[in-house]
Structure formats: C-alpha cells, structure tokens
Amino acid sequence: MAADRDGEARWDGLCSRDAGARDVALENVRQVVLKRSEAMVLLREKPAPPAAEGLLPSVQGAPGGLNEMLARLLMLSKRCPFRDVREKSEAILRNVQELGVRIPRPLGQGPSRFIPEMEILQVSTEDTQMHTLFAESFTTLGRLDNITLVMVFHPQYLESFLKTQHYLLQMDGPLPLHYRHYIGIMAAARHQCSYLVNLHVSDFLHVGGDPKWLNGLENAPQKLQNLSELNKILAHRPWLITKEHIEQLLKTEEHSWSLAELIHAVVLLTHYHSLASFTFGCGINPEIHCEGGHTFRPPSVSDYCICDITNGNQGVCEMQGPVRNLTTTEPFCEVEALMEKMKQLQECRDEAKASKEEKATRFEKEKRESMLVCCSEDEETAPTRDVSRHFEDTSYGYKDFSRHGMHVPTLHAQDYSWEDHGYSLVNRLYPDVGQLIDEKFHIAYDLTYNTMAMHKDVDTSMLRRAIWNYIHCMFGIRYDDYDYGEINQLLDRSFKVYIKTVVCMPEKTTKRMYDSFWRQFKHSEKVHVNLLLIEARMQAELLYALRAITRYMT
Numbered sequence: 001m002a003a004d005r006d007g008e009a010r011w012d013g014l015c016s017r018d019a020g021a022r023d024v025a026l027e028n029v030r031q032v033v034l035k036r037s038e039a040m041v042l043l044r045e046k047p048a049p050p051a052a053e054g055l056l057p058s059v060q061g062a063p064g065g066l067n068e069m070l071a072r073l074l075m076l077s078k079r080c081p082f083r084d085v086r087e088k089s090e091a092i093l094r095n096v097q098e099l100g101v102r103i104p105r106p107l108g109q110g111p112s113r114f115i116p117e118m119e120i121l122q123v124s125t126e127d128t129q130m131h132t133l134f135a136e137s138f139t140t141l142g143r144l145d146n147i148t149l150v151m152v153f154h155p156q157y158l159e160s161f162l163k164t165q166h167y168l169l170q171m172d173g174p175l176p177l178h179y180r181h182y183i184g185i186m187a188a189a190r191h192q193c194s195y196l197v198n199l200h201v202s203d204f205l206h207v208g209g210d211p212k213w214l215n216g217l218e219n220a221p222q223k224l225q226n227l228s229e230l231n232k233i234l235a236h237r238p239w240l241i242t243k244e245h246i247e248q249l250l251k252t253e254e255h256s257w258s259l260a261e262l263i264h265a266v267v268l269l270t271h272y273h274s275l276a277s278f279t280f281g282c283g284i285n286p287e288i289h290c291e292g293g294h295t296f297r298p299p300s301v302s303d304y305c306i307c308d309i310t311n312g313n314q315g316v317c318e319m320q321g322p323v324r325n326l327t328t329t330e331p332f333c334e335v336e337a338l339m340e341k342m343k344q345l346q347e348c349r350d351e352a353k354a355s356k357e358e359k360a361t362r363f364e365k366e367k368r369e370s371m372l373v374c375c376s377e378d379e380e381t382a383p384t385r386d387v388s389r390h391f392e393d394t395s396y397g398y399k400d401f402s403r404h405g406m407h408v409p410t411l412h413a414q415d416y417s418w419e420d421h422g423y424s425l426v427n428r429l430y431p432d433v434g435q436l437i438d439e440k441f442h443i444a445y446d447l448t449y450n451t452m453a454m455h456k457d458v459d460t461s462m463l464r465r466a467i468w469n470y471i472h473c474m475f476g477i478r479y480d481d482y483d484y485g486e487i488n489q490l491l492d493r494s495f496k497v498y499i500k501t502v503v504c505m506p507e508k509t510t511k512r513m514y515d516s517f518w519r520q521f522k523h524s525e526k527v528h529v530n531l532l533l534i535e536a537r538m539q540a541e542l543l544y545a546l547r548a549i550t551r552y553m554t
C-alpha cells in the first residue's frame with residue numbers, strides 16, 4: 001500500500017511537471033464525458049445538460065457508439081498514468097452503471113499472454129524513469145498500449161522507439177495523417193495482425209479518416225491501392241523488389257507518389273511489418289478498449305481465481321507465479337552449455353580463421369537451411385476475427401512459396417548497407433527520420449546488460465550478433481567478415497523455429513514456441529530477443545526497398 005502511495009505521489013509530481021501528458025489525458029476524458037451526455041440523451045430521451053450542448057458539435061461524427069465510449073473509459077480508468085483522470089473515468093462509469101446501463105469489465109489478461117502480468121507490472125512501478133516514459137507515451141498516443149508496457153523491460157530502447165513512432169505518425173512529414181494510419185493498417189493486415197489493425201483503425205478515424213475506406217482497400221484512393229503490391233512483396237519477399245516497382249509508383253500520371261512520400265510510406269510499412277512481428281512474438285493481448293480486451297457479460301465464477309474472489313480482484317491468473325518450466329525435461333545447464341560454446345568459439349576465432357571460400361559456403365548453407373526451418377503449428381493459433389481480410393489478399397504469404405522451395409539471391413553488405421547507403425538516402429528525402437531509425441538500430445544492436453539468465457558479467461555480443469546475422473541471412477544479406485558457422489553453434493533448433501516464425505510468418509507464433517526456446521532465460525531477455533528480431537527485420541526490408549529506389553534514381 002505504502003509503495004502504491006509512493007507511486008501516486010510520484011505521478012502527482014509528474015502531472016504538475018508534465019502538463020502536456022495530463023492535458024491529453026483530460027482531453028480523452030472530456031471527449032468521453034461529452035459522448036456520455038450524448039448517450040444519456042439517447043438513453044433517457046432527455047435533453048443534454050446545457051453545458052454539454054455547446055461542446056457537442058466537437059464530438060459529433062466521432063466514431064463509435066455508447067459501448068465503444070464505455071470501453072474507452074474503462075481503459076482510461078485502468079491505464080491512464082494520472083490518478084485524477086483514472087478516478088474521474090471510474091466515477092463516470094459508476095454513474096452510467098447506476099443509470100442501469102451495463103458497463104464493460106476488462107478480461108483481465110494483462111499486456112501479454114506469454115508473460116505473467118505481475119512481472120511486467122513490477123518493472124513498471126519500480127522506476128521513475130518509467131513513469132516519465134509512460135506519460136510521454138500517453139501524450140503521443142492518447143493511450144498506454146500493451147506494446148509499450150512490454151517494451152518497458154528495455155527503457156532505453158522504448159524511448160527511441162516511441163520517439164521514432166511519434167515522428168512517423170504525428171510530426172510534419174510528406175504524408176497526411178490519415179494516410180499514415182491507413183498505411184499502418186495495410187502493413188499490419190499483411191500479417192493478419194488484428195491488434196495493430198484495430199489500434200490504427202481507431203487512430204485513422206480519430207484524425208478524420210473516411211470510414212468508407214475501412215470497408216476494404218478497393219474503397220481507398222487509387223494512390224493507396226497502388227501501394228499494395230509493394231506492401232506485399234516487402235512483407236514476404238523483399239529481395240524481389242526492383243526499380244520497376246518503384247517506377248510504377250512514381251511515374252503513373254495520376255495518383256503518383258513523390259519520392260519523399262514514398263520514403264515515408266516505405267518506412268511506415270517496414271515499421272508496421274516489424275511491429276506485427278513483435279506483437280505476435282511477445283503474445284501481445286488486445287487492448288482493454290479494443291475487441292477482445294473487455295466484455296459486457298457479467299462475470300461468472302469460473303473467470304476468477306479462488307484467491308481473487310475473496311479479495312475482490314478481478315483477474316485471470318492462469319500464468320502468474322514462478323511455476324513455469326517445472327515440467328521441462330531440459331537439463332538445467334542449458335545456459336552454461338551455451339556460455340561454454342561462446343567461450344570455445346572465441347578461442348577458435350583467434351586460432352583458426354576460415355578461408356574466404358569456406359565462409360561463403362557456410363553462408364550459403366545456413367541460408368539454404370533457414371528456408372527449411374519449418375514453423376507451422378496450426379492447431380494452436382488463436383482464431384481471431386479476420387479484420388485484415390478487408391484490406392489485403394491474405395493468400396500471398398511467406399509459407400505459400402517457401403514450401404515449394406525458393407531461391408533467395410545474396411546481397412553483399414559491402415555493396416549496399418544501411419550505414420553507407422540506406423541511411424543517407426532516407427535522411428536526404430525525409431530529414432531526421434534516417435537519424436532516428438539509425439539510432440534505434442544501434443540501440444537494439446548494442447543493448448546488453450551483460451547477463452545470461454542468472455549469470456552476470458558475461459559478454460553476450462557474439463550471441464546477439466548471431467541472432468541478428470541469422471535474420472539477415474534468411475533475407476539473403478551477407479557480411480563477408482562473418483563466420484556463419486557460429487550461428488549453428490549458438491542457435492539451436494527450437495530457437496531457430498521461433499526466430500523464423502516471428503520474422504517471416506509472425507501470425508503462426510504460438511505460446512509453445514515462445515516457451516520452448518531458452519527455457520532458463522528471463523522474459524525480459526526474450527523480449528530483448530524480439531527487439532533484435534524486429535530491428536533486423538526492419539533493416540533488411542528497408543535495405544531492399546532503398547536499394548531499388550537508389551537504382552531507380554541512378
């Protein structure tokens with residue numbers, strides 16, 4: 001309790017310092033309150049209170065009905081970083097309930113279905129820096145979403161991530177705001193990521209996007225429809241992008257894209273493909289205010305833990321507590337064995353260097369094998385309402401062609417790399433964004449706490465590099481100075497299956513896959529792995545798109 005009060009006091013301090021975040025929160029409540037007076041009119045057929053009447057026009061046409069509004073209030077009452085806003089939202093909900101209206105309750109799943117809620121919340125209540133980040137996140141997004149809550153394990157990365165995302169979505173830039181969210185929807189839909197689609201549908205409407213576009217891509221402007229081919233290839237086979245694809249977008253007489261707009265779109269597409277990977281890779285749950293995050297049904301006893309019935313908490317504690325891993329047959333020395341291998345490799349590295357040819361052969365072998373790593377475990381994938389069907393033809397996926405075998409050509413990093421080529425091209429056409437993304441890549445690549453599960457003071461660079469290079473290898477990107485033999489030594493099969501699934505067909509990721517690699521490692525380390533996966537994926541996609549743009553320009 002005392003800790004809780006401490007937390008609140010810190011929040012209050014923060015509120016007074018960070019007026020911006022608080023304003024957003026209050027604006028959120030204001031909008032909901034306004035909607036409420038509208039709702040009351042409907043409910044009681046009474047005129048709205050005069051004070052609200054004057055304000056009503058500002059929310060007229062706002063999306064959603066009563067239930068959506070109540071769900072949003074629920075989200076604010078649970079997730080808003082500011083206590084007064086939380087209390088206000090709660091009070092409104094109670095009032096509405098007293099009117100005899102059924103109010104929603106959270107399904108109580110926490111931010112991730114892979115990670116016990118307790119572990120995530122512990123991280124986030126311990127640190128003042130975290131609170132500041134939350135407030136910032138709330139300011140930029142008007143919500144504190146589950147992705148943010150899970151990324152909080154790695155604040156330094158989160159900060160850079162939020163800054164970049166804020167820039168891409170909200171700051172001055174080539175594309176209008178509703179286009180940006182629509183592109184986010186298109187990208188997330190490629191991986192049937194209803195979580196991100198839902199979030200951006202609501203953002204799209206919020207910035208004044210035309211609801212008709214949401215009925216399907218064919219209802220959106222031709223210009224956006226034209227982007228769909230690039231979206232498709234970029235998501236599943238980026239190495240096939242050619243300058244002709246770029247030319248088609250830039251040269252069409254009507255509905256053509258400017259170079260700056262195209263760069264903005266490409267960055268958004270790659271950002272959201274990767275974020276879909278993170279969403280599935282970390283088992284992100286639906287937001288409280290989105291479909292699947294709350295219910296209007298009264299609670300039934302079976303929804304509760306016995307302990308919660310007595311203390312009044314509502315929550316499903318299916319995975320809480322440190323009970324995981326007890327059933328594994330894996331020897332407990334998995335981590336030690338891995339560390340031993342790292343040590344050996346380090347020693348060999350200094351002794352026997354593989355020849356140039358040998359290195360090339362090892363790369364090709366690893367690339368070929370990565371095609372064969374198979375990841376479908378259809379039984380376990382959660383059936384979700386397929387929002388994405390409206391936006392994309394989902395029949396074109398990675399699986400459909402990898403099954404028949406495919407040839408991925410090799411891109412030599414010395415011929416086209418992010419550092420030497422991609423970065424400056426982005427910066428030239430969309431100032432600052434190159435810088436922001438570059439910073440984010442570096443933070444993810446260099447991030448380390450020098451730990452391996454319970455071991456401290458370990459140099460993990462070799463392991464992190466193997467993960468990063470394995471992903472690039474799947475995309476055909478080769479670093480001549482790297483010995484791809486290391487990958488086989490360090491990444492075992494279940495880990496490769498997880499990586500491949502999250503990166504190439506994230507929608508197929510299952511809890512079993514998440515649980516079965518690196519069983520002794522912490523959740524924060526698995527989230528760390530996900531940061532490497534998403535940044536390496538984003539960089540790989542960007543490289544191919546930017547190379548095609550460079551080729552078009554020269």
Ligand SMILES: CC(C)C[C@H](N)C(=O)O
Pocket residue numbers: 447448449450451452453460463464525526528529
């Ligand atoms: C992904 C993990 C191997 C990272 C490790 N815990 C580190 O701090 O470097």
